[in-house]
Amino acid sequence: MFKAGRTTGRRRPTSMTIAMVVAGAVIFILLAVPLIVQVITAFRGPFLPFGVSSAKWGIENFVTLWQLREDFWGVLGATGAFVGGSTLLTLLMAFGLAWVTVRTDAPLRRLISVLVIVPYIIPPIVKAQAYLLMLSPESGVLNQLLRLLPFASDVPIDPYAFPTMIFIQALTNVTFPYLMIVPILTNMDGSLEESARVSGASWPQTLRRVTLPMLWPGLLGVTVLTFILGLGSLEVPLLFGQESGRSIFALKLWTLISSNAGELPQYGLAAAWGLVFLVITTIAFAVYLRATRNAERRASVSGKGFRPSTMQMGPWKIPVMLLVAVFILLTGILPLLALLWAAITPYPVAFSFDAMLSRTDFGAFGVVLADPEFWVSLGRTVIIAGGSATIAVVFATVLAYGIARSKKTRWVKALDLFASSSVAIPATIAGFAMFLTFMVINPYIPIAGTLLALVIAYSYRVSIAYRSSYSATLQIRPELEEAALTSGASRFEGFRRIIAPLLMPTVMAVWIQMFILGTNEFTLPAFLATPSSRPLSMYIYAMINPRSAQLYAPDQGAAMALIFTLMVFAIGYGLQWALSRRAIGRTRKPVSAGLPALAATPVADADASATATLAVQRQRQRR
Numbered sequence: 001m002f003k004a005g006r007t008t009g010r011r012r013p014t015s016m017t018i019a020m021v022v023a024g025a026v027i028f029i030l031l032a033v034p035l036i037v038q039v040i041t042a043f044r045g046p047f048l049p050f051g052v053s054s055a056k057w058g059i060e061n062f063v064t065l066w067q068l069r070e071d072f073w074g075v076l077g078a079t080g081a082f083v084g085g086s087t088l089l090t091l092l093m094a095f096g097l098a099w100v101t102v103r104t105d106a107p108l109r110r111l112i113s114v115l116v117i118v119p120y121i122i123p124p125i126v127k128a129q130a131y132l133l134m135l136s137p138e139s140g141v142l143n144q145l146l147r148l149l150p151f152a153s154d155v156p157i158d159p160y161a162f163p164t165m166i167f168i169q170a171l172t173n174v175t176f177p178y179l180m181i182v183p184i185l186t187n188m189d190g191s192l193e194e195s196a197r198v199s200g201a202s203w204p205q206t207l208r209r210v211t212l213p214m215l216w217p218g219l220l221g222v223t224v225l226t227f228i229l230g231l232g233s234l235e236v237p238l239l240f241g242q243e244s245g246r247s248i249f250a251l252k253l254w255t256l257i258s259s260n261a262g263e264l265p266q267y268g269l270a271a272a273w274g275l276v277f278l279v280i281t282t283i284a285f286a287v288y289l290r291a292t293r294n295a296e297r298r299a300s301v302s303g304k305g306f307r308p309s310t311m312q313m314g315p316w317k318i319p320v321m322l323l324v325a326v327f328i329l330l331t332g333i334l335p336l337l338a339l340l341w342a343a344i345t346p347y348p349v350a351f352s353f354d355a356m357l358s359r360t361d362f363g364a365f366g367v368v369l370a371d372p373e374f375w376v377s378l379g380r381t382v383i384i385a386g387g388s389a390t391i392a393v394v395f396a397t398v399l400a401y402g403i404a405r406s407k408k409t410r411w412v413k414a415l416d417l418f419a420s421s422s423v424a425i426p427a428t429i430a431g432f433a434m435f436l437t438f439m440v441i442n443p444y445i446p447i448a449g450t451l452l453a454l455v456i457a458y459s460y461r462v463s464i465a466y467r468s469s470y471s472a473t474l475q476i477r478p479e480l481e482e483a484a485l486t487s488g489a490s491r492f493e494g495f496r497r498i499i500a501p502l503l504m505p506t507v508m509a510v511w512i513q514m515f516i517l518g519t520n521e522f523t524l525p526a527f528l529a530t531p532s533s534r535p536l537s538m539y540i541y542a543m544i545n546p547r548s549a550q551l552y553a554p555d556q557g558a559a560m561a562l563i564f565t566l567m568v569f570a571i572g573y574g575l576q577w578a579l580s581r582r583a584i585g586r587t588r589k590p591v592s593a594g595l596p597a598l599a600a601t602p603v604a605d606a607d608a609s610a611t612a613t614l615a616v617q618r619q620r621q622r623r
Contacts, residue, residue, distance in 0.1 A: 014492060015491075020398060027396070039275060041267055041268055042268065046268040048436070048439055060268070061272040065276075076249075085170075091222065091226060094222075098178055098184075100112065101113045103311055106324075108321075115328050121565065121569050121572055123537055123561075123568065126540065129239065129557070129561060131172075132239055133558070134334050139348040141337060165240045169236045171331055177222045188215065250426075256270035256273065257270050257432065257435065257527070271436065274433070285424035343364050343562060344360040344364070345359055364553075364558070368556050371556075373539065377534060378536050381518075381537070384451060385521075388456075389458075389515045403416050404473040404474055416470075419462070422461055422463040428523055431457065431523055434524070449530035449533055464513070469503060472506040484498055512575045526541075540564065544558075
């Protein structure tokens with residue numbers, strides 16, 4: 001039986017209150033403290049804001065930024081074109097694929113939906129490397145294929161051209177908005193479109209006057225998140241931008257804090273750059289919140305008559321399937337083939353059957369598997385991804401429960417918005433802000449460049465876990481906790497023994513997603529890792545970067561990228577399979593086994609249950 005905690009005199013904080021305060025403090029440290037340090041750095045000194053004699057308050061960094069306004073406008077324009085263009089292309093492709101798999105009678109829709117998700121498990125730095133190999137002017141497999149066309153030039157696609165960068169960035173990000181648009185389309189009632197067509201509206205008119213207005217809030221949210229995701233991506237700008245001469249924001253920030261020969265890193269100027277772009281993303285996030293504040297008015301799912309309709313494609317079926325095949329070829333098949341070809345050839349060579357018979361060798365795979373640094377980097381990746389996912393999920397779940405069960409006061413709403421705000425922080429800004437924070441506290445808490453610093457930095461995506469836990473908590477009726485309170489349990493015991501087990505499937509699913517995100521992460525370690533703490537993604541970059549001197553080995557880098565992709569695939573799907581098996585096992589157990597705390601409680605007999613129910617009803621009547 002739960003034991004009631006009695007207090008006399010001054011009321012002491014309960015265990016649940018303490019747990020929520022701790023969770024809120026951890027999330028505040030993860031999200032707010034690094035951004036505060038970045039703002040202070042922008043206004044204090046050209047180097048670190050504390051611990052150096054040259055640090056002083058002022059606006060010199062912004063004055064310098066204005067004096068370099070030609071460079072500033074150039075970076076702003078290039079970043080706007082790069083992120084805006086890639087976001088537009090990404091959304092068009094994601095919406096088209098989602099429409100085909102959800103709202104049409106296209107064949108192989110289930111297979112298409114699986115193949116579209118496959119690129120999600122390929123680490124971004126591996127995808128960028130694969131596209132670089134695929135588009136190589138001499139040996140790139142895509143350029144080789146295009147040269148077979150009668151009207152093609154010697155170099156059909158310039159890999160370092162700015163439009164090429166935009167298109168590659170768009171291809172690498174399609175899966176994320178696709179996964180978000182699919183449920184939006186699934187939950188839209190197709191009878192509204194049918195009514196419009198019966199009334200004489202054409203398909204374009206139906207799309208413009210019915211479909212898009214109904215989907216507007218959801219699509220706007222996907223657009224904002226995709227834009228922020230693109231702004232925080234460093235992989236494509238780093239591999240393609242340096243050669244193309246285009247200075248994208250992520251690359252600019254990374255360059256400013258990298259020490260060049262004879263120059264000190266410009267932390268203050270970098271902080272001013274970061275602050276400008278943080279304001280831009282904050283405005284974009286605020287616009288999204290304002291535009292979607294009345295989204296419930298466009299809800300179309302009802303209890304009666306709801307059914308998603310499918311569109312008969314007719315003669316458009318073959319052209320649409322060809323476009324889908326080209327997309328899968330560009331995002332899955334050709335990149336992996338380019339990596340495999342680079343791994344089995346000792347130097348860049350064009351694909352041919354003669355080359356395949358005489359110049360191929362699988363020795364790079366053996367070298368990688370025998371490399372102790374590969375296994376050490378892989379171990380660091382697992383520790384960082386697992387530790388950060390655990391921190392984010394545990395504290396986000398506690399805070400989400402507390403906020404979901406609290407009265408919706410202004411402070412609670414503000415805390416809810418704050419806990420959800422990390423989605424509005426690009427990874428580049430988060431990585432740079434964390435880097436500054438660790439540098440400032442390093443004289444007192446020496447964790448800069450350590451695995452602990454990377455675990456803390458990876459945890460900044462806590463909002464993903466918070467929003468999922470918040471939604472899952474709202475789906476659990478509060479009567480269960482009220483019955484536990486009536487039986488004498490404290491609120492913390494009710495959470496630990498009743499709510500937490502019910503939330504566990506959602507918590508584990510989110511943990512797996514955050515673990516996969518952590519294994520694929522490249523931007524954050526690019527700002528924070530050192531040779532003694534770098535995860536596998538950074539070790540792969542060192543192998544394919546010509547500036548890495550003795551580490552440069554592109555064939556081993558390609559082999560390592562393939563092995564890494566297979567490991568992420570195996571770990572991710574293995575965890576999902578284990579979670580599914582556990583969920584199936586839970587559904588086969590008796591209902592009482594799903595609520596172990598209540599089942600084990602001696603008061604679970606019929607009389608006591610009736611007494612608890614009556615007490616809950618009386619408690620509600622008093623309210």
